[in-house]
Amino acid sequence: MILPPRSRYHFSYGHFDTELRYRRMNVPPATLLLVVLSICGAALALAAFVWAVRTGQLDQTNAGGLVIFDDEEPAGTPSGPIFPKRKEGAGL
Amino acid sequence: MLFIRLWMFFAGVLATLFLGWAALIGVPGVQLASVPAQPGLRPYTYEEMHGREIYMREGCVYCHTQQTRPQGFGTDQKRMWGRPSVPGDYVYDRPHLLGTSRTGPDLLNIGARQPSRDWHLAHLYNPRAVVPESIMPRFPWLFEEKTGTGPQDVPLAPGSHIVATREALDLYAYLLALNRTYPVRRAEP
Amino acid sequence: MKAPPLEQSPELVSLRRVLDESAAVPVLLFFATGVLWLLAGTVFGLLTSLKFDMPDWLAAIPALTFGRLRPAHLNAVNYGWASLAGAGCLLWLTSRLCMTPVRLRGGLIASVILWNLGVLYGTGAVLLGYGGSVEWLEYPLPAAAMIGAAFLLFAASILQTFRMRSVQHLYVSLWYTVACVVWFPFLYVAANLPIYSGVVHGAVNWWYGHNALAVWFTPIGLALAYYFIPKVIGRPIYSYYLSLLGFWSFALFYNWNGIHHLVGGPVPNWLQTISIIASVLMVIPVMAVAVNHHLTTVGHFRHLRSSPTLRFTVFGAMCYTAVSFQGSLESLRGMQEVVHFTHYTVGHAHLGVYAFLTMILFGAMYYITPRVARWNWPHPGLIKLHFWLTAGGISIYVIAMCTGGILQGYAMNESVRPFAQVIDLTRPWLIARSASGILITGGHLVFAYLFAQMLIHAGPRRETAPWEEAAA
Numbered sequence: 001m002i003l004p005p006r007s008r009y010h011f012s013y014g015h016f017d018t019e020l021r022y023r024r025m026n027v028p029p030a031t032l033l034l035v036v037l038s039i040c041g042a043a044l045a046l047a048a049f050v051w052a053v054r055t056g057q058l059d060q061t062n063a064g065g066l067v068i069f070d071d072e073e074p075a076g077t078p079s080g081p082i083f084p085k086r087k088e089g090a091g092l
Numbered sequence: 093m094l095f096i097r098l099w100m101f102f103a104g105v106l107a108t109l110f111l112g113w114a115a116l117i118g119v120p121g122v123q124l125a126s127v128p129a130q131p132g133l134r135p136y137t138y139e140e141m142h143g144r145e146i147y148m149r150e151g152c153v154y155c156h157t158q159q160t161r162p163q164g165f166g167t168d169q170k171r172m173w174g175r176p177s178v179p180g181d182y183v184y185d186r187p188h189l190l191g192t193s194r195t196g197p198d199l200l201n202i203g204a205r206q207p208s209r210d211w212h213l214a215h216l217y218n219p220r221a222v223v224p225e226s227i228m229p230r231f232p233w234l235f236e237e238k239t240g241t242g243p244q245d246v247p248l249a250p251g252s253h254i255v256a257t258r259e260a261l262d263l264y265a266y267l268l269a270l271n272r273t274y275p276v277r278r279a280e281p
Numbered sequence: 282m283k284a285p286p287l288e289q290s291p292e293l294v295s296l297r298r299v300l301d302e303s304a305a306v307p308v309l310l311f312f313a314t315g316v317l318w319l320l321a322g323t324v325f326g327l328l329t330s331l332k333f334d335m336p337d338w339l340a341a342i343p344a345l346t347f348g349r350l351r352p353a354h355l356n357a358v359n360y361g362w363a364s365l366a367g368a369g370c371l372l373w374l375t376s377r378l379c380m381t382p383v384r385l386r387g388g389l390i391a392s393v394i395l396w397n398l399g400v401l402y403g404t405g406a407v408l409l410g411y412g413g414s415v416e417w418l419e420y421p422l423p424a425a426a427m428i429g430a431a432f433l434l435f436a437a438s439i440l441q442t443f444r445m446r447s448v449q450h451l452y453v454s455l456w457y458t459v460a461c462v463v464w465f466p467f468l469y470v471a472a473n474l475p476i477y478s479g480v481v482h483g484a485v486n487w488w489y490g491h492n493a494l495a496v497w498f499t500p501i502g503l504a505l506a507y508y509f510i511p512k513v514i515g516r517p518i519y520s521y522y523l524s525l526l527g528f529w530s531f532a533l534f535y536n537w538n539g540i541h542h543l544v545g546g547p548v549p550n551w552l553q554t555i556s557i558i559a560s561v562l563m564v565i566p567v568m569a570v571a572v573n574h575h576l577t578t579v580g581h582f583r584h585l586r587s588s589p590t591l592r593f594t595v596f597g598a599m600c601y602t603a604v605s606f607q608g609s610l611e612s613l614r615g616m617q618e619v620v621h622f623t624h625y626t627v628g629h630a631h632l633g634v635y636a637f638l639t640m641i642l643f644g645a646m647y648y649i650t651p652r653v654a655r656w657n658w659p660h661p662g663l664i665k666l667h668f669w670l671t672a673g674g675i676s677i678y679v680i681a682m683c684t685g686g687i688l689q690g691y692a693m694n695e696s697v698r699p700f701a702q703v704i705d706l707t708r709p710w711l712i713a714r715s716a717s718g719i720l721i722t723g724g725h726l727v728f729a730y731l732f733a734q735m736l737i738h739a740g741p742r743r744e745t746a747p748w749e750e751a752a753a
Contacts, residue, residue: 031551034115061525065517067450068508078515078584105460105532109467109496112536116488120552121481148414151348157622161545165618170696177547179480186478187415188486192542194622194693197700225701227333229347230340
């Protein structure tokens with residue numbers, strides 16, 4: 001048995017309930033500020049999205065995925081070191 | 093192609109991190125900057141500060157928390173580990189030692205729960221001598237062996253040649269100072 | 282706008298060689314020192330784990346006490362191994378994606394030296410008892426300053442290379458790369474300022490601790506996965522559009538997550554709540570990344586047999602999905618009530634930094650090293666052994682820690698159960714963890730042996746690699 005509770009150890013529940021209620025229910029001003037800020041942020045994001053769609057920013061985005069391929073390493077062929085086979089006739 | 097202007101990309105990248113910083117550090121920083129110490133809390137003494145440094149040096153924080161959760165969130169209350177801690181309990185803590193792991197029990201109120209010096213010294217010297225199931229490390233370097241003990245020496249047991257060093261005694265002083273059992277006088281965020 | 286095709290000239294063939302040669306010295310330095318820290322960090326980690334099982338073993342040596350080994354392990358593997366190896370990978374990747382040689386190479390050499398000195402100083406300080414006891418920020422200020430300066434040199438090189446790019450389109454991996462080198466210095470400096478105390482310090486601590494993953498380690502892993510999965514398979518990623526959504530939602534939500542490490546603690550409740558909300562919102566970027574990675578791989582699993590890079594990277598990408606969903610769930614209050622303060626968190630952390638990031642780093646190094654060292658991996662059998670030891674080891678690790686952690690959490694929440702019983706309950710799971718640690722250590726020794734052979738061009742010469750054929 002580790003660290004048995006001792007009789008001299010006690011604490012007050014007196015202010016505990018108040019404190020808990022405060023934590024759970026009261027809305028601090030910081031939260032209100034954040035709510036307002038996040039609504040503004042969301043509105044901004046929505047506006048940016050509408051702008052992007054209207055002006056064709058998102059057209060053909062998928063072409064971007066092809067830029068890592070070219071004639072030397074074309075799409076459709078795997079690249080990279082395979083588990084390499086031993087070179088024929090090359091010593092150990 | 094979205095990045096018509098590269099500066100937009102960089103602005104977005106900086107803005108996202110800055111927003112998170114402002115919300116998680118800036119706002120609570122302002123909100124908590126005005127939180128005074130709880131009236132029952134006193135600053136650490138010189139010995140306790142030194143003991144706190146030993147606590148940090150040996151990495152006690154990696155197995156012991158110093159935060160107690162409210163009723164309905166875990167059983168800290170039923171285990172009598174102390175009322176839920178509030179920011180005002182920590183104003184003298186620099187650095188904070190809240191901890192994230194309870195391989196051992198919470199220590200926020202260890203000074204009230206176990207004030208015995210003999211128990212703590214024996215436990216630091218060899219935890220398994222006191223709590224057989226313990227997996228806590230031993231800290232023999234906080235003690236020294238003396239052939240003759242003087243009146244100022246604190247032996248592990250009466251007649252023992254193994255005496256506590258200043259480090260062990262200060263660490264004990266710090267553990268004894270870990271006592272936030274005073275009632276919360278002020279509601280806090 | 283359509284991505285412009287690169288110039289189709291014979292010079293292109295040699296361009297890749299020029300790029301690789303420009304990257305060779307700094308990248309190999311980053312890799313080699315990273316592997317040394319991997320070995321050191323693994324030893325620290327294994328010792329830490331064994332200390333749980335045998336607390337009286339090596340108990341008289343202050344430097345090897347649990348409370349110093351654990352932070353030494355965390356810092357050595359994060360700032361030593363993962364950061365150095367990740368930086369090396371990003372250098373090579375940036376050069377490839379910008380199609381321009383690595384710039385500021387002198388600064389990079391200085392960066393490697395400074396970085397290693399910082400990690401050496403910091404880890405030594407932790408072992409000697411000068412650790413700061415603030416998780417993820419244990420290093421003393423001078424060590425942190427050295428690492429910060431080294432990072433700035435590295436970031437300067439990445440940004441200069443990026444500025445001199447000869448391509449028009451910025452591939453998704455580049456977004457993550459450029460963003461993380463901008464993010465991390467700000468984060469590292471802000472968190473290391475010695476001005477915080479009390480509960481605010483706790484918030485700063487976990488804002489940093491989680492963001493080290495959010496703005497540095499995860500972008501490395503994702504940048505590499507976004508490049509290597511499609512590259513090795515030879516097929517563009519499933520939806521480039523989704524990657525765009527994934528990046529911005531990632532940037533927006535991830536750095537709000539940190540305070541979920543303090544749920545139930547003395548920090549304001551609203552702060553905990555927004556971190557939990559952000560953690561749940563992480564489902565959006567994670568879904569985007571998961572769809573992209575897994576639907577690119579689907580139907581091409583045969584390449585897992587032939588490519589070590591793909592094998593490690595796909596394993597890492599799968600673990601990214603797993604660890605992210607686990608993280609979102611874990612942040613919820615109901616879950617936190619049980620698993621907070623338990624070994625579950627440790628299992629989760631290893632699923633992230635090891636099973637996701639480190640496995641992807643291994644995969645990337647299997648691709649990059651032959652190109653910069655101009656020598657092919659000499660022992661394919663050992664590569665497979667490396668994979669199975671590490672993949673098996675980390676799987677056992679995560680399962681053991683998470684199961685043990687949940688049991689530990691439920692036991693702790695039974696107030697009638699003495700604490701000593703909780704410790705007894707976790708014992709078998711901790712022993713399983715030590716066993717997995719031995720497997721992982723074995724894997725790392727195999728990898729270090731292979732890597733050393735690459736550096737000195739030892740071992741049997743392997744079949745001509747594709748890039749050599751192209752150069753001929």
